[in-house]
Amino acid sequence: MKRTSLSGLLMTGALLSSVLSASVLLAPGVMAQGATSSDAAGKDWSTPAGSMNSQRFSTLNQITDQNVGKLQVAWTFSTGVLRGHEGAPLVIGNVMYVHAPFPNTVFALDLDHDGKILWKYEPKQDPNVIPVMCCDTVNRGVAYGDGKIFLHQADTTLVALDAKTGKVAWTVKTDDPAKGATGTDAPLVVKDKVYVGVSGGEFGVRGWFAAYSVADGKQVWRGWSMGPDSDTLIQPGKTMNLGKPVAADSSTATWQGDQWKIGGGDTWGWKSYDPKTNLIFYGSGNPSTWNPKQRPGDNKYSMTIWARDADTGSVKWVYQMTPHDEWDYDGVNEMVLTDQEFDGKPRHLLVHFDRNGFGYTLDRDTGELLVAQKYDPAVNWASKVDMDPKSATYGRPQVLPQYSTEHNGEDTNSTNICPAALGTKDEQPSAFSPRTGLFYVPTNHVCMDYEPFRVSYTAGQPYVGATLSMYPPKGETNMGNFIAWDATKGKIVWSLPEQFSVWSGALATAGNVVFYGTLEGYLKAVDAKTGKLLYKFKTPSGIIGNVMTYEHGGHQYVAVLSGVGGWAGIGLAAGLTDPHAGLGAVGGYAALNQYTSLGGALTVFALPQN
Amino acid sequence: MTKCARIFIVACMLTCLTAGLVRAEKPGDPAAVSSEDGKYADKDGNPTYKVGSDGKVDFYSYIGFVRYSANCLQCHGPDGLGSTYAPSLVDSLKNLDYSEVMAIVAGGKKDVSESQQLVMPALGENKNVMCFIDAIYVYLRGRSTGAIGRGRPAEHEPKTDAFTKAEDSCMG
Numbered sequence: 001m002k003r004t005s006l007s008g009l010l011m012t013g014a015l016l017s018s019v020l021s022a023s024v025l026l027a028p029g030v031m032a033q034g035a036t037s038s039d040a041a042g043k044d045w046s047t048p049a050g051s052m053n054s055q056r057f058s059t060l061n062q063i064t065d066q067n068v069g070k071l072q073v074a075w076t077f078s079t080g081v082l083r084g085h086e087g088a089p090l091v092i093g094n095v096m097y098v099h100a101p102f103p104n105t106v107f108a109l110d111l112d113h114d115g116k117i118l119w120k121y122e123p124k125q126d127p128n129v130i131p132v133m134c135c136d137t138v139n140r141g142v143a144y145g146d147g148k149i150f151l152h153q154a155d156t157t158l159v160a161l162d163a164k165t166g167k168v169a170w171t172v173k174t175d176d177p178a179k180g181a182t183g184t185d186a187p188l189v190v191k192d193k194v195y196v197g198v199s200g201g202e203f204g205v206r207g208w209f210a211a212y213s214v215a216d217g218k219q220v221w222r223g224w225s226m227g228p229d230s231d232t233l234i235q236p237g238k239t240m241n242l243g244k245p246v247a248a249d250s251s252t253a254t255w256q257g258d259q260w261k262i263g264g265g266d267t268w269g270w271k272s273y274d275p276k277t278n279l280i281f282y283g284s285g286n287p288s289t290w291n292p293k294q295r296p297g298d299n300k301y302s303m304t305i306w307a308r309d310a311d312t313g314s315v316k317w318v319y320q321m322t323p324h325d326e327w328d329y330d331g332v333n334e335m336v337l338t339d340q341e342f343d344g345k346p347r348h349l350l351v352h353f354d355r356n357g358f359g360y361t362l363d364r365d366t367g368e369l370l371v372a373q374k375y376d377p378a379v380n381w382a383s384k385v386d387m388d389p390k391s392a393t394y395g396r397p398q399v400l401p402q403y404s405t406e407h408n409g410e411d412t413n414s415t416n417i418c419p420a421a422l423g424t425k426d427e428q429p430s431a432f433s434p435r436t437g438l439f440y441v442p443t444n445h446v447c448m449d450y451e452p453f454r455v456s457y458t459a460g461q462p463y464v465g466a467t468l469s470m471y472p473p474k475g476e477t478n479m480g481n482f483i484a485w486d487a488t489k490g491k492i493v494w495s496l497p498e499q500f501s502v503w504s505g506a507l508a509t510a511g512n513v514v515f516y517g518t519l520e521g522y523l524k525a526v527d528a529k530t531g532k533l534l535y536k537f538k539t540p541s542g543i544i545g546n547v548m549t550y551e552h553g554g555h556q557y558v559a560v561l562s563g564v565g566g567w568a569g570i571g572l573a574a575g576l577t578d579p580h581a582g583l584g585a586v587g588g589y590a591a592l593n594q595y596t597s598l599g600g601a602l603t604v605f606a607l608p609q610n
Numbered sequence: 611m612t613k614c615a616r617i618f619i620v621a622c623m624l625t626c627l628t629a630g631l632v633r634a635e636k637p638g639d640p641a642a643v644s645s646e647d648g649k650y651a652d653k654d655g656n657p658t659y660k661v662g663s664d665g666k667v668d669f670y671s672y673i674g675f676v677r678y679s680a681n682c683l684q685c686h687g688p689d690g691l692g693s694t695y696a697p698s699l700v701d702s703l704k705n706l707d708y709s710e711v712m713a714i715v716a717g718g719k720k721d722v723s724e725s726q727q728l729v730m731p732a733l734g735e736n737k738n739v740m741c742f743i744d745a746i747y748v749y750l751r752g753r754s755t756g757a758i759g760r761g762r763p764a765e766h767e768p769k770t771d772a773f774t775k776a777e778d779s780c781m782g
Contacts, residue, residue: 082695082726083694083695084694084695102727103727127720127722127727127729128729128731130727130728130729131685131718131729131730131731132731136693136694136695137695137727202684290680413762449762451676453676453680454781455680455738456737456738456781456782458735458736458737461731461733461735461736461738462681462684462736462738463738464680464681464684464738465680465738466680467675467676467677467679467680467683468679469679469688469761469762470688564694565694565695569693569694569695570683570684570685570687570688570693570694598694
């Protein structure tokens with residue numbers, strides 16, 4: 001699917017749409033029942049991903065592929081904060097809840113009265129937490145349940161606010177920012193519990209995932225990413241890994257000494273829940289440090305997909321995607337739960353687009369690995385994932401020595417590794433449409449040089465251990481793609497090149513429209529079947545937030561936060577350079593600061609209403 | 611124009627000129643006048659870079675690039691060019707001398723107001739930074755004058771035994 005010219009793209013597009021028009025009628029892989037209100041967003045958008053299965057799909061269908069071209073800005077709202085704005089607002093009934101990065105302001109806006117501010121919450125936090133937040137002071141949003149709004153603040157305070165008044169119901173400290181631990185993730189509420197994870201992989205913070213009681217903030221359970229079984233809540237002999245039971249203390253066995261205590265595996269990504277099995281799903285991030293030589297072993301369970309019992313935290317299954325990481329390919333990206341046909345049989349699937357460039361499809365009930373394919377043709381660090389259950393390396397990526405920073409060693413610069421550390425996709429979540437059976441994935445198209453070296457650990461200080469340079473793949477200038485993916489086959493269906501990484505979460509709707517934002521600040525709407533651009537509008541700043549939709553007063557609205565920043569604001573602000581190009585090419589790639597500037601704003605779109 | 615006014619103008623010109631010169635001279639002349647074990651110093655004895663006519667940089671500038679990119683890039687951006695939330699060091703170092711840079715790195719810096727919260731941590735206890743701080747300074751000094759370009763320096767002088775020894779003893 002790699003394109004070298006516009007005509008090539010058009011041809012590919014035309015070819016694909018003809019193939020697609022046939023296949024979409026049948027919608028292979030999608031089971032007949034389709035989406036119901038319980039597994040898709042409707043009038044409300046009440047969880048960070050719209051629904052517990054993280055599909056980011058809405059059944060609203062007023063805005064369609066036929067009329068989306070007439071979309072207009074209905075209203076806007078400034079958050080008053082300049083840092084990077086990730087995540088999306090929630091809508092519950094007639095109230096919208098908008099969050100902002102540090103200082104982690106939350107607004108409740110009255111949708112019945114032109115977005116009048118019902119209440120505003122702004123915590124007082126020690127500014128010393130700012131520099132221990134790797135990659136900007138982002139926050140990915142709030143959660144709702146039990147009449148409360150839940151926010152995981154930068155300083156790792158989990159706070160419950162009365163949804164009506166904004167008054168603090170309770171607070172609890174989840175970790176210690178003096179060690180480099182911070183809160184950036186959006187919590188998820190299931191029944192009587194609220195689930196949170198932690199950031200701090202660049203500070204040697206040992207990751208955990210915890211459940212707190214929504215009523216009073218008491219911790220119900222906490223499962224660590226690494227450590228003895230009593231910490232990880234792995235049940236030896238019962239917890240499964242690729243079809244086999246896990247042995248006792250399988251985590252500590254893959255670390256030298258007690259390095260696991262500062263081993264990272266942080267859990268700052270998205271969470272999904274399946275009521276059928278009562279399992280909660282999430283991923284763990286990079287092992288600390290970035291220098292692989294300094295931490296021999298598989299470093300379990302960093303870079304892992306986790307399935308835990310939501311009530312007890314007990315681990316049903318684990319799958320480590322990138323054992324002994326050598327590239328910072330965090331495994332925290334969203335776990336999308338779908339019910340589709342695979343090989344002619346209905347299956348309960350979990351689909352995950354990993355930073356490492358592979359799109360994984362697993363059976364979410366058992367953890368069986370079904371598909372692992374590259375979702376960007378540029379991915380080169382591994383040839384494939386071993387899919388042979390009889391093989392000794394089953395489920396492991398087949399790493400090419402030339403791109404192995406472990407193999408090449410300390411103080412050696414390994415070059416032209418694709419993807420870069422920020423991954424073929426970072427936290428920006430994908431969307432799934434049960435109508436087309438396709439995933440819509442915002443991606444990065446960036447490669448890197450990576451040089452690991454020795455580092456020393458000091459609590460609360462950066463613990464990185466590698467230098468990297470990032471640049472687009474050889475011979476290409478676009479740093480992102482927005483793709484449609486068939487997770488039952490592991491194939492790209494169409495791919496739209498974008499000048500910059502696409503760092504905005506996608507939205508799919510029953511109106512056959514898919515929305516996403518770009519780093520220049522465009523909100524774009526494309527045809528869900530063909531990818532054809534139907535509408536675009538340039539918002540006040542670059543978009544790293546996620547698009548959402550809701551209905552109010554009988555009208556469908558689409559909303560997105562803009563406000564450039566995050567990792568995207570670091571590497572791209574000044575433009576990337578290609579260290580292997582001739583001198584003349586240095587600075588030849590576009591700089592984001594020529595297109596957009598800072599500022600958090602919400603833009604809400606609707607069709608003309610007269 | 612009165613004599614008094616003329617004197618005032620001249621005085622002002624001199625002051626402004628001097629102030630301008632002082633600002634321009636803040637980090638001092640970067641020309642290397644001495645070297646010891648591959649480490650170069652300017653006329654004031656402060657660490658500086660050396661770029662050969664073939665573009666080859668001294669070893670400290672090279673290692674400075676490496677360590678900068680691991681410890682500082684997360685906020686100050688690739689090649690010292692700044693990010694959406696931390697200033698460009700290519701610009702900042704034009705107006706700071708060696709001792710001022712050392713003080714900021716070791717002690718941190720806060721610029722917190724209603725509209726923005728810029729906070730640099732105190733890195734004085736961080737061996738990954740402090741064991742290489744002269745190298746990082748030398749690299750950024752070269753970036754600020756334009757002597758060192760963007761990206762990884764293509765060629766550099768060899769690592770010296772003195773550097774290895776200092777690194778080992780500092781890192782522990």
